[in-house]
Amino acid sequence: MNRLVKSKNNSGKEDGEITSVVNRRLFLRSAGLATSLGTIVISAACNDDDPDPMIPGTGDAVDLGSGDIGVLNYAYALEQLEAAFYTQVIATPYAGITDAERAILTDIRDHEVIHRDFFKAALGDKAIKGLTPNFATIDFTKRDAVLGAAKLFEDTGVAAYNGAGKLLKDGGYLLLAGKIVSVEARHASVIRDLINPKSADFAGDDILDANGMDKAVAPADILAAVKGYVTDSITGANVGK
Incomplete structure (x- = not known):
């Protein structure tokens, strides 16, 4: 793939080339637009035949609910976390952020x-x-900290969608989840390339299994992994049931 943009940090030293920034941005924008068009379809699918609304958990706990609604709420919780994280990244950009990095993260x-x-x-x-995020452990002033957290969130998101897909009973929901996870995988890839340009880490052994497939992780394990980044207590005991 062609390298179109060279970027420099505040010290004037090259901090690496960004892979096909223009093409990548256009591709990411197109993927996001395609996903948003599914809103009408999934909204229509959530009709009166769906399970009853979730029952609030005890105290401040948030119960994701059961059945397909529980799976959708699970995805909604994770998307809330990611949206809040990147909103903070752009609101308080890290020191030395390049124009290309800012554009991709935006x-x-x-x-x-x-x-x-x-x-x-x-x-x-x-x-x-x-949900109320808790990003106290992330130093948003430092590039390594921000991109490291972004890598964690994106890899976790892909594994979460893969793990929850089998729990969906409605084929329409599964199709839409597949479209979203493909976008999340592209996010994960571009973040990994920002961290380690020109490497094969965009699809590293840490995220692929022995068959070259993205890993799939169960909701309970994902919720345990991200609980430190959310002030709310979340229970997904009945997700997909």
Whole structure:
């Protein structure tokens, strides 16, 4: 792939080339737009035949609910976290951020906001509340900290969608989830390339299994992995049941 843009940090030293920035941005924008067009379809699918709205958990706990609604709320919770993270990244950019990096991270932010709003609109009164993120452990002033967190969130998101897909009973929901996870995988790839340009890490052994497939992780394990980044207590015991 051609390298179109060279970027420099504040010290004047090259910090690496960004892979096909223009093409990548256009591709990411197109992917986000395609995902947003599914809103009408999934909204129509959430009709009165769906399971009853979730029952709030005890105290401040958030219960994702059961059945397909539980799976959609699970995805909504994760998209809330990602949208909040990238919104913070762009609001308080790290030291030395390049124009190319800012452009890519802005596009990813826009996609995650689309995904978050997509699920909120689709779920309607069955949606969980807006969650409160906790990013106290992330130093948003440092590039390594921000991109490291972005890598964690994106890899986790892909594994989460892969793990939850088998729990969906409605084929329409599964199709739309597949479209969204493909966008999340592209996010994961571009973040990995920003961290380690020109390497094969965009699809590293840490995220692929022995068959070259993206890993699939169960909701309980994903929720445990991200609980430190959300102030709310979330229970997904009945997701997909």
